[in-house]
Amino acid sequence: MARAVDRDAKRLKILEASTRRFAQSGFDATSMDDLALAAGVSKGSLYDYFRNKEDLFYACFEWFEAQLLAASMARLAEQSDAKARLIGFADTSVQALQENIALYPVMLEVWAAAAKSGTRERFSQAMRTLYAQFRAQVSTLVRSAQASGDLKPDVDAEALAGMMIGAVDGLLLQYWLDPSFDPRAWVKSFMNSLFSGIGS
Amino acid sequence: MARAVDRDAKRLKILEASTRRFAQSGFDATSMDDLALAAGVSKGSLYDYFRNKEDLFYACFEWFEAQLLAASMARLAEQSDAKARLIGFADTSVQALQENIALYPVMLEVWAAAAKSGTRERFSQAMRTLYAQFRAQVSTLVRSAQASGDLKPDVDAEALAGMMIGAVDGLLLQYWLDPSFDPRAWVKSFMNSLFSGIGS
Amino acid sequence: MARAVDRDAKRLKILEASTRRFAQSGFDATSMDDLALAAGVSKGSLYDYFRNKEDLFYACFEWFEAQLLAASMARLAEQSDAKARLIGFADTSVQALQENIALYPVMLEVWAAAAKSGTRERFSQAMRTLYAQFRAQVSTLVRSAQASGDLKPDVDAEALAGMMIGAVDGLLLQYWLDPSFDPRAWVKSFMNSLFSGIGS
């Protein structure tokens, strides 16, 4: 037997360190040397666990995304009434990202990667799928709330889902740029407005 | 005089071509050679008009942003009632970007640049200012509508402005990823919901 | 005892697989990983049987050469007249290599290794010895044929031996490059011409 290693543990160590470094300096400005140093492994090991730099970055994204997703989705299933579940979803999404705000730039890098010619397909596909999943979850919730009479029947569920998710996304960007305001308060206030209407 | 006009025209030619190339391949994957070729000028000329690659990119962003801004803000000042002006703002913003969707990736690159350690200060500052301007415009509009009784007085104007702008931003990202849906329809539907409330 | 047999068998397994891989991709483009995989042993085992990559390659060459040599020399010793033995030597040399044409590139790699600064001494020495042996064998045969009156006495035995061996060598290279022609037919035709003269 060769050196016995917990491959999963080592992989995770690389992933955590790399995500941190990618978030700090971006994909291109972070070298494999940086990553190896930050993870406390040799450059060669990086290639033992990930085929190349892009794959490593993609894995960082997947890892980070999985954590956020789990948190965001949790509340959707947990509460009973539709209003609470929708508000809970928005609030938890914001909260989850707020707690990991230092890693948020990874998402910005992923968006950029989805635009870059070399990496377009892979990353835009991943994002497309991610948003589609979110919209499906939220719009399903909206429709069932309409069925049970909790939400107005003439509301376009797809549009509402897309806009709600977009609002949370856009809010986080603003918060990341300027952490002086309280995004969860904004979400709560906004969701209440949305339910009762802002028109007098 | 004629010289100055020539310089401006050449600068604009560089700017347009560069914005297109940056949008196609991203900042790092676009070389100065690419840009010179695309603009039909020599590499040396690029440095005649812009101090370095980052400056050129920043100028592209400023140029693109100015175009969008002009379109987006236009309706805010239009003479009409608060509801129409708010909806008009959202709609025009979406429309402006939709018409220039090929250049949208430049915004994604700017967000990424705002996160990268080397370029953070400059780009995050620019974005921060941009969003603050938008929020100020919208929240002012909201408050005056509240004063005139068109909007409920207990709505948090800052939160509403931030969330509305975020929603438009987030929607565009989704649309860029998947151009199969109609973002302006979503915006209209959503804004109506927001005014009248979605709760039954 | 059994152990020793095992070791020899394993060594041979490594040698066969490595020769095949070296022939396919060349010395530099074949990694120790490739070789271990192809031989069905671990990378560590390779170093158990051979000091390093160069030693392993040299052993492959020796092994391959020994096989060819045995076949080529066989006929030289056969009981028959000088003409038949010379033709037989040329024919068998060609035949032996033709049967192992897939491994022929190993010889090309050896020639290249004999030129490279790092490996020059060892490989050029080996080739020098090999050709000297061949020439000695053939020229001895020529001289004895001259003594017995089968060959003209004024022929330079060394030159004839060198050229004959060179001709076979050069022919094989051409055949390897373009397997569409019949090298044994060429050899036979040529040897006959050589004996009876091509001048009218």
Add this chain to the structure above:
Amino acid sequence: MARAVDRDAKRLKILEASTRRFAQSGFDATSMDDLALAAGVSKGSLYDYFRNKEDLFYACFEWFEAQLLAASMARLAEQSDAKARLIGFADTSVQALQENIALYPVMLEVWAAAAKSGTRERFSQAMRTLYAQFRAQVSTLVRSAQASGDLKPDVDAEALAGMMIGAVDGLLLQYWLDPSFDPRAWVKSFMNSLFSGIGS
């Protein structure tokens, strides 16, 4: 206008230096740094003149080959009687290579490259063409000599051409390995034997 350079002169400077280095250390053991240093240009310039290392090596081969070819072919056309022309061809080929023996290893490297998986197609094609050209020249000469009655009519012209070329090739390899003998003397002696026959 940018720096005015004689591109052809610089290209040739790179070619000469590179051929020398490739001959000394082989393709793989010669780094682009080595080549730049030897040619007295920067590494970047190498890529200005040649797309990559393989292209540079191929160009070295072409350049070296062109020189040899010119010398070898010259005599084929120059002499009047067939015997003199055939002998002259063989002699000049040997002489040309003997004068450039320090660069001869480049040919060995090319043969190896023709076997290596990555570069096989390109280099084996080049060699195949080269040998086919040589054979065509020589066999044409042989056939015309047969027509004019200078050579026996029953000699297989193709086989004779292939073997003669092979003999020169193989001789040079032996000479390169062991420069203690006189290859031109061997060629002359051998060609005479070939014309008059070695059988008594």
Add this chain to the structure above:
DNA sequence: CATGAATGAGATTTCATTCAT
């Protein structure tokens, strides 16, 4: 003014070899 040849630091990636298990 404009050009584009030249530079060389620095990027990603490979791989022979070692050695803990």
Add this chain to the structure above:
DNA sequence: AATGAATGAAATCTCATTCAT
């Protein structure tokens, strides 16, 4: 005796920037 994880030196190639012409 056998394994294969780990290492890090060294390779090829790119590209922002400069500056002679």
